Amino acid sequence: MRTKRYVFPENGRTPEYRTQLEEILSTGLCPFCPENLARWKREPVILEREHWRIAHNDHPYTNALFHLVLIPRKHVETARELSPEAKLELFDIKDWAEETCKMPFTLIMRPSSKESGASVAHTHAHLVAAGAEPVITRI
Ligand SMILES: [Zn+2]
Numbered sequence: 001m002r003t004k005r006y007v008f009p010e011n012g013r014t015p016e017y018r019t020q021l022e023e024i025l026s027t028g029l030c031p032f033c034p035e036n037l038a039r040w041k042r043e044p045v046i047l048e049r050e051h052w053r054i055a056h057n058d059h060p061y062t063n064a065l066f067h068l069v070l071i072p073r074k075h076v077e078t079a080r081e082l083s084p085e086a087k088l089e090l091f092d093i094k095d096w097a098e099e100t101c102k103m104p105f106t107l108i109m110r111p112s113s114k115e116s117g118a119s120v121a122h123t124h125a126h127l128v129a130a131g132a133e134p135v136i137t138r139i
Contacts, residue, residue, distance in 0.1 A: 005114075006025075006029065007031060007120055008119055009119075012059075017119070043058050049089055052073065052086070052093060055071070062135070063133040070125040071124045074086075076123050077122065078112065090107070093127070107127055108126040108127075
């Protein structure tokens with residue numbers, strides 16, 4: 001039987017991040033589940049909502065002025081598994097970021113699979129504000 005993978009080190013954007021993902025992979029744990037989040041997440045959670053936790057991304061995209069990662073409290077691996085309330089709250093959080101920072105944010109939510117380029121299987125979203133240069137989401 002194949003062991004469940006919660007991370008995809010091959011999709012880490014930097015050598016440091018790939019090394020961290022290899023370490024997480026060796027534990028067999030999901031780094032975004034609530035009981036494990038503090039173990040590997042360097043940036044603290046800055047906002048707690050009913051369905052989501054929000055923190056600055058530990059590995060921000062190049063040229064991003066702000067790069068927040070939004071993590072559902074419940075372990076789900078696709079956006080389709082989110083409750084209607086969680087989906088609504090996601091856009092509420094985008095509004096909060098834009099009102100707080102007085103600038104537009106891009107909401108990015110890709111399938112949480114190795115093939116999509118995700119690094120963590122626990123679905124999550126990115127809220128990114130651009131600076132003066134175009135944001136690079138992948139190198
Ligand atoms: Zn999880």
